[in-house]
Amino acid sequence: MHASAFAQEKVVKIGALYPMSGRAGIYGMDSVAAAEMAIEEINAKGGAAGYKLQLINTDDKSKPDYAVTVAKRYISDDKVNFLFGVVSSAVGLALTEVSKQEKKIFIGTDHAATELTAQNLQPYYFRVANNTFQSMAAGALYLKELAQTKPWKTIAYIGPDYAYGHAQIEELKFNLDRFGVKYQMVGEFWPKLFEADYTSYITSIMQAKPDIVVSGFWGGDTVAFIKQAAPYGLFEKSLYFHPDAGGNYELLSAMGDSLPLGLVLSARHHNNWPDTAMNKDYVAKFHKKTGRYPTYSAEGAYVGVYAIAEAVKKVGNPNDSDALVKALEGMKFQEPEDPEGFVSYIDPASHQMVQVQAIGVTMPNTDYPPATRMLGNWKIYKAEDLLPPKEWIEKKK
Amino acid sequence: MDLSFFVVQLLSGLTMATFLFLIASGLTLIFGVGKVFNFAHGSFFMLGAYAGYQLSSVWGQSFWLSLVAGGIFAGVLGMLAEFLFLRRIYGRADEGGFQILLTYSFILIIDDLVKLVWGTEYKSLAKPAVLQGAFSFSGIVIPRYNVAVILIGLAVVVAAWWFLNRTRAGRIARASALDREMLAVLGVNVPMTMTLVFGIATALAGMTGVLAAPLRSVTPGAGIEVIIDSLIVVVLGGLGNFWGAWLAALLLGEVNSFAVVFVPKWATLFSYLVMALTLLFKPEGLFAPRKVRRV
Numbered sequence: 259m260h261a262s263a264f265a266q267e268k269v270v271k272i273g274a275l276y277p278m279s280g281r282a283g284i285y286g287m288d289s290v291a292a293a294e295m296a297i298e299e300i301n302a303k304g305g306a307a308g309y310k311l312q313l314i315n316t317d318d319k320s321k322p323d324y325a326v327t328v329a330k331r332y333i334s335d336d337k338v339n340f341l342f343g344v345v346s347s348a349v350g351l352a353l354t355e356v357s358k359q360e361k362k363i364f365i366g367t368d369h370a371a372t373e374l375t376a377q378n379l380q381p382y383y384f385r386v387a388n389n390t391f392q393s394m395a396a397g398a399l400y401l402k403e404l405a406q407t408k409p410w411k412t413i414a415y416i417g418p419d420y421a422y423g424h425a426q427i428e429e430l431k432f433n434l435d436r437f438g439v440k441y442q443m444v445g446e447f448w449p450k451l452f453e454a455d456y457t458s459y460i461t462s463i464m465q466a467k468p469d470i471v472v473s474g475f476w477g478g479d480t481v482a483f484i485k486q487a488a489p490y491g492l493f494e495k496s497l498y499f500h501p502d503a504g505g506n507y508e509l510l511s512a513m514g515d516s517l518p519l520g521l522v523l524s525a526r527h528h529n530n531w532p533d534t535a536m537n538k539d540y541v542a543k544f545h546k547k548t549g550r551y552p553t554y555s556a557e558g559a560y561v562g563v564y565a566i567a568e569a570v571k572k573v574g575n576p577n578d579s580d581a582l583v584k585a586l587e588g589m590k591f592q593e594p595e596d597p598e599g600f601v602s603y604i605d606p607a608s609h610q611m612v613q614v615q616a617i618g619v620t621m622p623n624t625d626y627p628p629a630t631r632m633l634g635n636w637k638i639y640k641a642e643d644l645l646p647p648k649e650w651i652e653k654k655k
Numbered sequence: 656m657d658l659s660f661f662v663v664q665l666l667s668g669l670t671m672a673t674f675l676f677l678i679a680s681g682l683t684l685i686f687g688v689g690k691v692f693n694f695a696h697g698s699f700f701m702l703g704a705y706a707g708y709q710l711s712s713v714w715g716q717s718f719w720l721s722l723v724a725g726g727i728f729a730g731v732l733g734m735l736a737e738f739l740f741l742r743r744i745y746g747r748a749d750e751g752g753f754q755i756l757l758t759y760s761f762i763l764i765i766d767d768l769v770k771l772v773w774g775t776e777y778k779s780l781a782k783p784a785v786l787q788g789a790f791s792f793s794g795i796v797i798p799r800y801n802v803a804v805i806l807i808g809l810a811v812v813v814a815a816w817w818f819l820n821r822t823r824a825g826r827i828a829r830a831s832a833l834d835r836e837m838l839a840v841l842g843v844n845v846p847m848t849m850t851l852v853f854g855i856a857t858a859l860a861g862m863t864g865v866l867a868a869p870l871r872s873v874t875p876g877a878g879i880e881v882i883i884d885s886l887i888v889v890v891l892g893g894l895g896n897f898w899g900a901w902l903a904a905l906l907l908g909e910v911n912s913f914a915v916v917f918v919p920k921w922a923t924l925f926s927y928l929v930m931a932l933t934l935l936f937k938p939e940g941l942f943a944p945r946k947v948r949r950v
Binding site: 279280281283284287419445446447448449450452453454455457458459460461462464465477478479481482485486489490491508509511512513514515516550 | 660663664667668670671674766767770774775776777778779781787788789796798799800801867869870871872874875876877879880881884911912915916919920922923
């Protein structure tokens with residue numbers, strides 16, 4: 259064997275778990291593509307503290323048990339330095355336990371369940387994308403402002419019948435109360451996750467005549483719900499309000515012209531907001547690499563890799579988990595989703611990335627085909643106003 | 656509840672029931688005739704949806720042509736699957752286990768093929784122009800497309816009745832459900848019948864996939880999601896009973912529709928509750944098929 263084969267290249271091993279199949283497959287595919295993009299950029303500049311970054315990914319099949327097995331194998335056999343990824347909150351909650359036991363830092367790039375950075379927080383977990391609480395706090399502020407120009411009184415909620423759906427409405431109610439908004443709930447509807455047929459829910463919501471329909475769906479469920487509700491005229495009678503995942507690009511691109519105008523939506527990253535050089539550059543590079551525009555989840559993975567590189571640079575090696583934790587706490591760095599004049603940072607107390615939220619309205623826009631509608635008419639919410647207050651976290655414990 | 660809302664909700668339930676029936680009918684037909692439980696039935700539904708997407712959204716063909724072609728596409732693939740794989744395991748002592756493993760592996764393979772060809776992004780199909788919008792009279796609103804779905808479902812029921820009761824092929828299919836050996840002795844090509852039945856059933860699934868696509872998201876994994884609901888319909892209707900599946904679909908559609916109104920928090924529970932109660936008190940299903948007594 260040639261001698262150089264024994265020469266050890268210094269690497270930072272990132273053990274990622276993303277779904278590559280099923281309904282969440284698109285988020286996994288985009289996350290891996292964006293993480294690889296970040297790694298190429300960093301390695302091209304010489305890596306972090308002399309280390310090259312390397313990503314391995316396994317399809318977690320969105321199953322917590324299976325993901326835990328893979329993560330343990332990553333740590334024992336593959337000797338990864340970081341756990342990384344995860345779309346499903348259920349998988350995230352399972353992996354944070356492994357991370358805690360094994361003292362391996364887990365960088366959460368997508369899953370949004372608030373408890374990971376609140377009551378279930380452990381020292382080795384960090385989340386670089388926003389949680390549902392932040393989305394719902396921004397949502398509550400939007401509804402508060404709306405009441406001044408377009409008085410509304412009643413809300414109906416529809417969302418998938420599992421932790422994610424229930425957390426959203428609970429957090430929205432908490433924030434509406436916190437900001438002193440008066441409202442009346444006229445219905446809560448809980449179809450199962452991946453329900454294919456919403457017809458009966460739609461007719462039932464219309465009977466309740468809410469001013470605002472708050473939706474907590476994600477992915478294909480949103481597509482199906484909007485398609486089925488449009489001919490009933492739901493969107494003319496009530497304001498459709500979907501502040502966590504309604505503005506996801508895969509939804510905008512799948513629906514094209516059949517997406518009604520005037521829906522109020524948001525997502526954890528927008529391809530056309532903010533209008534900064536960094537965001538434009540990120541979106542263009544992703545498009546060049548994959549031939550498609552990124553879904554929201556890609557940005558979390560992109561940012562997550564940079565967070566790891568920064569921390570390794572600061573500490574000088576990828577092995578000292580406790581020093582890396584210190585480096586990540588309070589870390590500031592510019593992200594594609596940061597508007598001019600704001601730099602995201604990791605809140606040392608909650609290990610949650612503190613980010614600005616933008617909520618927009620669907621309008622014609624053909625700059626990001628195949629989508630023919632994008633969000634516009636943005637309302638922007640300050641990052642610091644959106645974090646869960648202490649009393650909320652205490653109440654949950 | 657006023658009358659117009661009652662009617663609207665009834666029709667919502669009927670739309671849901673039609674889709675349930677259209678998917679489950681093929682499944683129950685295959686089971687009835689061949690005693691095969693085709694786990695991959697939902698994947699043929701998904702293949703139809705993708706074929707419809709390719710024809711209609713990518714190649715710009717008409718929706719109606721896509722509907723027919725999507726059915727044929729899934730039907731041909733179904734016949735191939737039966738001819739190349741399934742028929743090799745008929746009659747083996749442990750057939751049940753093999754069927755499940757084999758048809759489950761179809762799901763995984765078809766999902767991966769779909770990802771390779773069409774990617775993981777959500778795809779969409781537009782409704783034909785004539786079916787956009789809704790009919791509206793005295794407080795009752797029902798989308799045109801839903802009316803078309805209900806009518807197509809009825810047409811399939813009528814066509815199936817005609818086929819099963821009034822044609823030689825239909826009689827052979829029914830007979831092979833009862834006694835394959837006797838039929839073979841009488842000179843009927845039983846394996847060919849099975850292949851055809853499989854083809855018809857998967858064609859029905861494929862056509863339903865195209866029909867559902869303008870209302871749902873076309874996505875890998877869609878096959879697994881419809882199979883559970885179909886399974887409930889098939890079991891409730893009595894395994895292999897075509898008319899039982901129809902009545903079970905109607906029952907489930909309406910139960911679900913009114914559960915959403917009266918007990919919205921528990922609505923999804925009701926279809927499972929109906930199934931659990933049925934299995935408890937009538938384990939052979941509400942409408943079990945007739946048994947042949949061997950002497």
